[in-house]
Amino acid sequence: KRTALILAEEEELIGDLARRAYDQALMEAGELSVPVLRDLPEALRRRIYWIALKEVGVPLLRIRQGHLQALEQLFKGRARGPVPLPGGFVALRAPGRIRILSGPQPAVSPFVLQVQEPGRYPLPGGWYLRVELSPTCPEGLRLKKAFPFIVRSRRPGDRVLVPGLGHKKIKKLLREKGLTVWERDLWPLVEKEGKIIAIPEYYVHPDWKPSPQEEALCLKLERGYKI
Numbered sequence: 531k532r533t534a535l536i537l538a539e540e541e542e543l544i545g546d547l548a549r550r551a552y553d554q555a556l557m558e559a560g561e562l563s564v565p566v567l568r569d570l571p572e573a574l575r576r577r578i579y580w581i582a583l584k585e586v587g588v589p590l591l592r593i594r595q596g597h598l599q600a601l602e603q604l605f606k607g608r609a610r611g612p613v614p615l616p617g618g619f620v621a622l623r624a625p626g627r628i629r630i631l632s633g634p635q636p637a638v639s640p641f642v643l644q645v646q647e648p649g650r651y652p653l654p655g656g657w658y659l660r661v662e663l664s665p666t667c668p669e670g671l672r673l674k675k676a677f678p679f680i681v682r683s684r685r686p687g688d689r690v691l692v693p694g695l696g697h698k699k700i701k702k703l704l705r706e707k708g709l710t711v712w713e714r715d716l717w718p719l720v721e722k723e724g725k726i727i728a729i730p731e732y733y734v735h736p737d738w739k740p741s742p743q744e745e746a747l748c749l750k751l752e753r754g755y756k757i
Contacts, residue, residue: 548577560586560630567605567628575605583615586630592616604628610711622710629710638683638715646678648747653681655716659730660750667748673720673728674738674746680721684714690726693736700726707732718751 551574555566562582567575579601584590593616603609604623612620615630622629638654645651651659659681660670684704689697704714720728727735730751740746 544574544577548574548581552578552581556582557627562628564605564626564628572602575602582630583619586619586632587617588615588619588630589617601628612712622712624708624710625705627708638712640683640685642683643681644678645681650752651681653716653718654683657716657718658752659718660748660752662748662750663745664748665743665745667746667750670748670750671728671730671732671734672740672746673734673749674740674744676720676722676727676738676747679727681718682721684717684719688719688726690729690733691735700729703729703732720749 551566551570555562555570555578557563560582562578567578570578576598579598580590580593583593583597597613597615600609600613601621604611604613604621605628607623609623611622613622614620617632619630619632622631641654643651643653643659645661648661648663651661653659662670663675684700688700690700690703692698700719701714704717709717718730719726720730722738725735727738728749730749
């Protein structure tokens with residue numbers, strides 16, 4: 531009985547340590563910081579994976595040792611994912627983080643849309659790009675009136691002009707934002723006369739930035755999950 535009590539107390543202590551470590555590693559819902567995990571022993575990391583899976587709603591009764599081992603491979607950088615998880619969830623490795631998302635990440639085919647007026651435009655993956663004409667844009671990206679323009683997927687060699695730095699590859703820019711390969715392939719670009727003038731949430735070409743008082747376009751990217 532005494533031994534059982536000691537073991538129970540130790541288990542409670544380890545559980546408390548894991549919860550505190552999880553709180554430190556948590557970046558936002560379903561995202562764990564790789565640098566924080568790196569300072570922890572593997573046994574404690576496994577506990578953290580378990581807590582993270584529980585918090586996002588993965589059915590724990592269907593979790594097997596192989597799932598935890600696959601998450602450890604993501605952490606070590608030996609795999610990128612997606613790692614399929616019970617309940618339709620997947621785990622991915624992104625720069626500096628492990629991400630647990632709901633739903634499989636299908637292959638993305640190249641896409642091109644012609645945008646000539648405000649509206650809500652469907653994108654692959656169940657995403658939408660909302661284009662509005664408004665003097666304010668608290669939750670989106672402001673862009674000078676640019677109709678008509680093209681919304682398309684990323685292509686090899688795409689670059690944008692960054693003041694003071696010259697041209698930068700869009701692939702690198704999106705990777706620095708923590709997006710996975712699947713997300714980078716899906717992320718819409720706004721093209722006008724052969725030039726990338728905007729990337730929703732991240733970039734506006736200097737020539738296409740509206741003044742604060744100017745009525746402008748408001749671009750809002752609607753996703754099935756938060757990045």
